[in-house]
Amino acid sequence: MAKKHYQSVVVLTGAGISAESGIRTFRASDGLWEDHHIEDVASPEGFARDPDRVHRFYNQRRDQLLSQSIEPNPAHFSLADFELKFSENFSRDFSRDLSRDLSKSYTLITQNIDDLHERAGSSSPLHMHGELLKIRCSQSGRIFECRDNTTPLSKCPCCGMSGNLRPHVVWFGEMPLYMNEIYQALNSCDLFIAIGTSGNVYPAAGFFETAKMAGAHTVELNLEPSINGSQFAEQHYGPASEVIPHYVKALLAG
Numbered sequence: 001m002a003k004k005h006y007q008s009v010v011v012l013t014g015a016g017i018s019a020e021s022g023i024r025t026f027r028a029s030d031g032l033w034e035d036h037h038i039e040d041v042a043s044p045e046g047f048a049r050d051p052d053r054v055h056r057f058y059n060q061r062r063d064q065l066l067s068q069s070i071e072p073n074p075a076h077f078s079l080a081d082f083e084l085k086f087s088e089n090f091s092r093d094f095s096r097d098l099s100r101d102l103s104k105s106y107t108l109i110t111q112n113i114d115d116l117h118e119r120a121g122s123s124s125p126l127h128m129h130g131e132l133l134k135i136r137c138s139q140s141g142r143i144f145e146c147r148d149n150t151t152p153l154s155k156c157p158c159c160g161m162s163g164n165l166r167p168h169v170v171w172f173g174e175m176p177l178y179m180n181e182i183y184q185a186l187n188s189c190d191l192f193i194a195i196g197t198s199g200n201v202y203p204a205a206g207f208f209e210t211a212k213m214a215g216a217h218t219v220e221l222n223l224e225p226s227i228n229g230s231q232f233a234e235q236h237y238g239p240a241s242e243v244i245p246h247y248v249k250a251l252l253a254g
């Protein structure tokens with residue numbers, strides 16, 4: 001823990017934070033995600049080739065996410081707790097000293113498409129790779145909540161056409177979401193924490209470098225070192241449900 005009081009904190013989470021909630025990571029087994037080839041179910045080409053398969057794949061992921069067995073774990077809860085206490089401390093400090101810098105902020109960026117951060121109480125995670133519980137009209141770009149199964153025949157709520165709906169998920173080769181907000185936060189943060197991410201998927205894998213250039217203290221929390229692990233200023237390894245609550249407690253204690 002390099003500094004006692006941070007003003008601007010950015011947390012990036014990856015599939016590892018949800019692993020102990022029962023959602024498998026991408027790279028648990030070579031290039032397969034839940035026993036499917038990634039390029040078949042997570043690329044625009046795969047969708048064009050076989051939209052039925054892609055709809056079925058995300059229907060299964062949605063069913064799994066909404067099943068009773070999937071719940072946020074202590075890692076998700078401790079980040080929500082950190083957000084709450086960090087902003088409480090800020091309001092208290094601010095009311096004491098009105099000349100304080102207003103730039104204190106907390107930004108949670110997630111590569112995950114699940115909703116476990118929200119369920120744990122995090123207020124507005126930036127889902128840079130989209131959200132499983134949303135679908136999108138590929139013509140208008142309009143986004144809709146989705147808890148039911150979809151097929152290539154499903155009619156779009158905005159245009160009434162079949163074939164226009166697709167998962168609101170960023171596939172390989174597509175532009176991630178919220179990039180302006182994300183780079184703005186990275187360029188002004190003084191603490192950057194990467195949690196449960198392998199460092200394989202860009203641009204997220206390069207965020208620590210941007211934060212470092214901005215002068216931030218960088219921390220990796222993961223089951224094992226990621227590809228870039230040695231380049232972080234601080235590292236803690238072990239299961240997210242143990243390492244994150246422990247780290248957050250120490251951070252809040254200053």
Ligand code: NAD
Nearest residue numbers: 014015016019025026027111112113114196197198223240
């Ligand atoms: P990844 O699958 O490439 O890597 C997972 C990382 O999590 C690894 O570094 C691994 O060491 C770590 N990990 C595994 N179990 C852990 C645990 N119990 N505690 C802490 N860390 C643990 O995941 P990624 O880097 O997030 O990138 C891949 C992509 O996977 C993202 O684009 C994301 O959209 C997609 N994805 C999302 C979900 C989800 O929404 N939960 C699940 C699978 C894949």
